[in-house]
Amino acid sequence: MPVTREQMAAVLEEIALLLEIQGENPFKVRAYRQGAEVVESYDGDIVALAVENKLDGIKGLGEALRDKLHELASTGELGFHKKLRESYPDSFFTLFQLDGLGPKKIAALHKTLGVDSIPSLKAACEAGSVAGLSGFGAKTQTKILEAIGRIEQAATAFRLDVATLAAEEILEELRKHPDVLRVSSAGSLRRSKEVVGDLDFIVATNDPAALTKFFGALPQAKEIIVQGDTKCSIRLEDGLQCDLRAVTNAQFPFALQYFTGSKEHNVAIRSRALKHGWSLNEYGFTGNDLPTVNEEGDIYKALGLDFIPPALRENRGEIEAADEGKLPRLVEWENLRGTFHCHTTDSDGKNTLNAMAEAAQELGLQYLGISDHSKSSPQANGLNEVRLAKQIDAVAAWNKEFGSAQFRLFAGSEVDILKDGSLDFSDEMLSSLDWAVASVHNATSLDEDEMTKRIIRAMENPYVTMLGHMTGRLLLRRDAYRVNHEKLIDAAAETRTVIELNCNPKRFDMDWRWWHRARDKGVLCSINPDAHSTGQLQYIRFGADVARKGWLRREDVLNTKPLAEMAEWLKLPKAKR
Numbered sequence: 409m410p411v412t413r414e415q416m417a418a419v420l421e422e423i424a425l426l427l428e429i430q431g432e433n434p435f436k437v438r439a440y441r442q443g444a445e446v447v448e449s450y451d452g453d454i455v456a457l458a459v460e461n462k463l464d465g466i467k468g469l470g471e472a473l474r475d476k477l478h479e480l481a482s483t484g485e486l487g488f489h490k491k492l493r494e495s496y497p498d499s500f501f502t503l504f505q506l507d508g509l510g511p512k513k514i515a516a517l518h519k520t521l522g523v524d525s526i527p528s529l530k531a532a533c534e535a536g537s538v539a540g541l542s543g544f545g546a547k548t549q550t551k552i553l554e555a556i557g558r559i560e561q562a563a564t565a566f567r568l569d570v571a572t573l574a575a576e577e578i579l580e581e582l583r584k585h586p587d588v589l590r591v592s593s594a595g596s597l598r599r600s601k602e603v604v605g606d607l608d609f610i611v612a613t614n615d616p617a618a619l620t621k622f623f624g625a626l627p628q629a630k631e632i633i634v635q636g637d638t639k640c641s642i643r644l645e646d647g648l649q650c651d652l653r654a655v656t657n658a659q660f661p662f663a664l665q666y667f668t669g670s671k672e673h674n675v676a677i678r679s680r681a682l683k684h685g686w687s688l689n690e691y692g693f694t695g696n697d698l699p700t701v702n703e704e705g706d707i708y709k710a711l712g713l714d715f716i717p718p719a720l721r722e723n724r725g726e727i728e729a730a731d732e733g734k735l736p737r738l739v740e741w742e743n744l745r746g747t748f749h750c751h752t753t754d755s756d757g758k759n760t761l762n763a764m765a766e767a768a769q770e771l772g773l774q775y776l777g778i779s780d781h782s783k784s785s786p787q788a789n790g791l792n793e794v795r796l797a798k799q800i801d802a803v804a805a806w807n808k809e810f811g812s813a814q815f816r817l818f819a820g821s822e823v824d825i826l827k828d829g830s831l832d833f834s835d836e837m838l839s840s841l842d843w844a845v846a847s848v849h850n851a852t853s854l855d856e857d858e859m860t861k862r863i864i865r866a867m868e869n870p871y872v873t874m875l876g877h878m879t880g881r882l883l884l885r886r887d888a889y890r891v892n893h894e895k896l897i898d899a900a901a902e903t904r905t906v907i908e909l910n911c912n913p914k915r916f917d918m919d920w921r922w923w924h925r926a927r928d929k930g931v932l933c934s935i936n937p938d939a940h941s942t943g944q945l946q947y948i949r950f951g952a953d954v955a956r957k958g959w960l961r962r963e964d965v966l967n968t969k970p971l972a973e974m975a976e977w978l979k980l981p982k983a984k985r
């Protein structure tokens with residue numbers, strides 16, 4: 409079995425972790441961790457080099473690591489790693505998913521209480537034995553229980569990126585089946601919800617039983633939950649449930665509409681149908697003088713409505729708007745001309761400035777706004793003034809050598825908003841940038857009032873182009889900071905500060921539920937990937953989906969501006985924007 413680059417890096421990561429648990433020399437631990445990073449970001453076929461034992465001269469890989477990578481790549485296994493792992497059950501490694509629990513604490517729990525899995529840790533916390541350990545205390549015990557609660561919840565909720573990937577694979581399989589006439593995903597995924605409970609698929613076929621059988625036998629199906637002649641539910645390896653409905657071609661539009669939801673939207677649509685004298689369910693209309701329905705859109709048309717894009721189907725005003733012909737023309741990912749907020753190897757990004765610029769061009773973008781962390785985020789290797797000045801020079805040099813009317817970089821910073829709302833850099837420093845995104849990364853437990861004031865103060869700064877990840881939430885992992893959305897939106901409108909839609913699928917922050925309001929106040933949105941690697945620039949596709957969910961149009965999104973216009977816009981004082 410050939411190993412992949414990701415697997416090689418993961419093995420080194422895990423070795424670092426296990427060595428750390430065993431109290432090994434920190435330099436040795438760091439060597440493995442650094443090795444993992446080198447493997448991940450090496451610009452070339454590192455797997456092939458490892459197989460051929462040609463890793464000499466790669467910075468960050470010492471002799472011991474080179475030998476191990478060769479063994480791993482050429483045999484598919486690493487004896488050293490296997491031996492280290494043998495002392496722990498597989499369940500032990502799930503403990504590392506818990507937020508706020510590092511290797512040292514896990515080692516202590518393992519040694520003193522024999523904790524070797526999430527359930528055993530939960531039991532120890534509930535018995536109160538964790539609070540008594542030195543270095544823990546009652547507060548930590550509560551925090552651990554909260555983190556366990558989030559993991560348990562996460563088993564029935566999946567991030568949009570994870571769900572999308574799984575759905576695309578399954579759709580591809582279904583499309584290949586000769587008895588499939590039409591196929592679509594439905595449910596919360598089709599509505600672009602930030603997290604989904606399960607996946608829903610609808611197929612039109614003349615042989616539904618063949619399809620439910622095929623679905624149950626998919627290579628992705630780890631378990632069959634239910635299987636009948638028209639429906640089948642399976643569970644994937646990672647726990648994600650997938651529901652299939654097999655219907656006739658005539659039923660397909662109705663099933664698709666019904667299972668796309670949301671439930672609240674369906675209830676409102678059904679009562680509208682009743683006013684026309686029809687009852688509506690997942691199989692069709694019943695009643696007199698029935699309309700012809702071939703496509704999902706025909707259902708809306710029959711009810712006197714414009715087609716409602718799935719993203720809007722939450723019963724939050726879309727039916728009234730469709731009735732009045734006032735649905736917005738939603739932004740599309742193809743409208744995006746550039747993007748902001750990405751990291752490079754100068755702070756905690758995995759790829760260099762050059763590589764990020766190339767990847768942005770490959771995506772068809774015309775500009776990329778660089779924003780490494782600032783010095784108050786040492787955990788992210790934040791830049792101080794000297795390093796930032798150097799980066800500004802590097803961006804200028806890049807633009808001079810490679811920039812054109814088709815593509816350029818904008819020098820920026822993800823500048824920390826300090827506890828009192830002041831910024832990590834002076835106005836003078838900030839004024840030498842093309843743009844800046846200001847974000848909160850520490851002192852996150854302030855109360856709502858203090859946090860809101862703090863962020864407003866940052867937005868008042870003339871050099872803060874945009875506000876980054878407004879609430880700091882990490883979906884399924886960490887709650888939002890306490891902020892007053894209304895006040896922040898008002899302040900953004902007043903100070904002409906753009907609000908970022910951070911479309912890293914861990915975040916989707918600001919939340920889609922607030923964008924309609926922001927838009928109506930004249931606040932601009934920037935769809936930003938917060939990319940820490942070249943691949944993550946592609947998150948802007950999800951960003952466009954979520955922006956649509958927030959009712960945003962092309963004109964509401966800053967980074968739909970073409971390059972020349974964008975460059976001019978950035979030069980304007982905030983008040984003129």
Ligand code: DGT
Pocket residue numbers: 594595596597601603604605606607608666667668669670671674675
């Ligand atoms: P999820 O899976 O929790 O992220 O959210 P959904 O919306 O995908 O929900 P799911 O998978 O339970 O059902 C798919 C759709 O089927 C749902 O959005 C609306 C429709 N549906 C399910 N149950 C009901 C119901 O009791 N009444 C109505 N009107 N629609 C329903």
Ligand code: CA
Pocket residue numbers: 594595596597604605606607608
């Ligand atoms: Ca669903």
Ligand code: CA
Pocket residue numbers: 595606607608651
């Ligand atoms: Ca479902």
Ligand code: ZN
Pocket residue numbers: 822847849876877
């Ligand atoms: Zn950030």
